[in-house]
Amino acid sequence: MGDVTGAPPPEQPALAGLEVPAARRRRVAAPPGPAAHLPVARVCIDLAPPHLDRPFEYLVPENLDESARPGVRVKVRFAGQDVDGWLLERVADAEHAGRLLPLRRVVSLEPVVPPQVVRLARAVADRWAGTLADVLRLAVPPRHARVEGEAPAAPAAEPDPGHRPDAAPTSGRAGAPAWEAYRGGPAFLRHVLSGGAPRAVWNALPGTGDQRWAAALAQAVAVCLLGGRGALVVVPDGRDVDRVCAALREIGLDAVADGGTVARLVAEDGPAARYRAFLAVLRGHARVVVGTRASAFAPVADLGLVVCWDDGDQQHAEPRAPYPHVRDVLALRSELEGAAWLVGGHARTVEAQQRVVTGWAHEVTADRAVVRARTARVRALTSVELAREGPAAAARLPAPAWRALRDALAAGPVLVQVPRAGYVPVVACARCRTPARCDACHGPLGLTRGDGPPSCGWCGRLASAWRCGECGAAALRSMRVGSERTAEELGRAFPGVTVRVSGARAAGGVLADVPDRPALVVATPGAEPSAPSGYAAAVLLDAAVASAGERLGAEVDALRRWLAAASLVRAAADGGQVLLVGDGAARPTQALVRWDPAGLAGRELDERAELRLPPAVRVAAITGTRDAVAAVVARVDVPVVEVLGPVPLPPDDRQGGALEPEVRTLLRVPPAGGAALARSVAASVAIRSARREGGTVRVQVDPPDLL
Structure with missing residues (x-):
C-alpha cells in the first residue's frame, strides 16, 4: 500500500438515488470586540534580539478589559508563536496603521512592573546600551503561582505621609547616635526626614552596638520612615542582609512575616520566599527592602532613601547583559524618584570619589581625632x-606577627586574613620556579591536601607523573598558600588553640560570627566573621599577593579588603592591633596605616583622569569576532569618539570558551558624551540584529576591568 501520509480520511460514497444529507456546520463564536476604554496595549515582549527593543501594540479584547492592567504579565502572538511580555501601558489610539492582533491572555493579575520600575529599567537600558527586556528580566523575579494564590491580588496602597504609626519604630530608639561622629551625618538625616533628596558618600568607622555600620544604616532607614517614605538597602551578600535586618529588629522594625514592614529580597532564599517578599513590596505591605543586587529594582512605594553598602564588592556588578552596577542603578533611581542616595563602606571606590569631586554627592566622614579613637593600631x-630579624624576615609569619598572635589570644579571638582559598592553589617547579601546568589543558596545578598529588584547577585531572617542561625536574614547591594550609600551619604553631576556617570552599562554609573566646579565625577576603566585642588583633598575610595585579583598581580593591578585616578589630585604646605582613604595594599600605581610603581614591582618580581611564571618561568595549566588531564600530557616529583597537584577546579571556579568535575595540569619549555613545552603540547593535550579520558581538559600557 502506498504512502498516504497527509491524505484526507476516506469517505463512504453515497448510493445512487439516495439524498445526500447536508453537512453540519460548526458554530464558531465571534471573537470578542475591543475594549471600550483604552483599547490599545503597548507591550514589551520578552525576546532577546536588540532590534525588537520597542513597545509593540496589541488590541485589548473586551473580555480582558479588567485584567489587562499596566504592569501585568501577558501572552501575545509574535512571529507565529506565543511569547511572554509585560503590558507597559494602555492608550486610546494606535500608532500602527494596520490591523492589531489581540492579546492572547493575561498570565497574572499582579502588576509586577509598575510605572516607576519601567522608567528605571528604560533608563538603565539606555545607560548601558542594553534592551528593556534584558533589564526587566533582572528586575522582576520569576513568577511563583502558588505564592500568588496565598493572598488576593491588590494594588499597592498609596502611602499617606501624615500617617506614621505603621512606619515608625516601636522601640522608641529611632535616634541616630551612630551618625553624630561624622561631619555631615546629622545634616544628611535631617534632610531625609524633611523629604529631601541629599546624596552622600559615607566612610564608615569600626564600632560595636549602636556604632556598627549595620546599626547606622538601620537608624537612617528609621529616620526615612519617620518622614513618611520608604527605604531600600542593597548589600553584597546574605550575611550582610542578616546583619541589617537584625539591626532593624533592634529598633522595632520587624519582617513582614512577623507583622512588620521589612522585606528581605535574596535569591538564595529560594524562588518562593523571594517572590513572596517581592509581592509584599508590590502590594504595599512592606515599606523597607533589604536585599542583594536584584533588589535595586524593588517596587518600593514613595521611595525616600536608597543605600548601597560596600559598592566596591564585585557582587554589586551584574554579570548578565547589560551589566549594570548597583551603585549607578540607585543613582539613576535617586534622580528619577527624588530619593536620597547613600553609598557607604569602610573604603571608598574611585567611582564614588568622582561623584564627590564633581559635586554630585557630598562626603560624610569623621574627623581625624575620631578616626584615631575608633580604629585599631596598624603596623x-x-x-x-x-630587616633586624635577619633571614627570619622572609618567613610567611615573622616573629613579630607570631608574638602578636600569642599575646592577643589571651584577650580574645584573632583574625588571620589570607588572600587565597584552598590548600596550595598554585605550585611551581622546585628547581627553576616555572609555574606548573596541566599536560592536558595547560591549567594551573595545585594541591588540595598535603598528602595528595597535584591536580589541575581547570579540568581536575591528577598530575602524579608531572615533570617540568623547562628543566625536567619532578619536585614541586608552593607559590601561593591557601587558607586551609594556613590553618594547618597555625594549628601546629599554637597547639591547643581552636582554629576556625571561614570561606566559600571551607568545610564549614562562610561563618557569620564567632564567640568572644580565644581562637584563631582564618578567613578569605569577604568571608570574615564578626566577633561581638571585636577581635583582639588581625594579621593580614601575603600583602604582596593581595595588592598585586595589572587590573584597573587593584590597589583600591586591596585596601578595601584590608579595611574590611581591620574594621572588625577593637580600637587601639582597647588593645586592638592590625599587622599587615609582606611587601604590599606602597600606596595601599600607607593608606591602611593612616586609615585614609579617601586619599587613595583621590590619587587614583587623578591618575585615571590623566591617563583618560574610567570613570574620568566613558568607555564602550566591543568584543567579538573581528568582522562583526568592525561592522558595529563602523556604524557608531559620535563626534568626539576615540577608537582604540582592535586588539586580539588571549584564549583565556574569550566569552564562554569560544574557539574562534576574538578581538576587542574600545570606544572612548568625554563624560558628557557618554549618553550619545551608548545610544549610538545600541543603534549599531540593533542594525546588526535586524540584518542578521554573522559572528558574535558583546557590548559592555564602562567595563570594570580594562587592563
Missing part, C-alpha cells in the same frame, strides 16, 4: 621593618 611588617 606594616614590610621587609624594611623586619
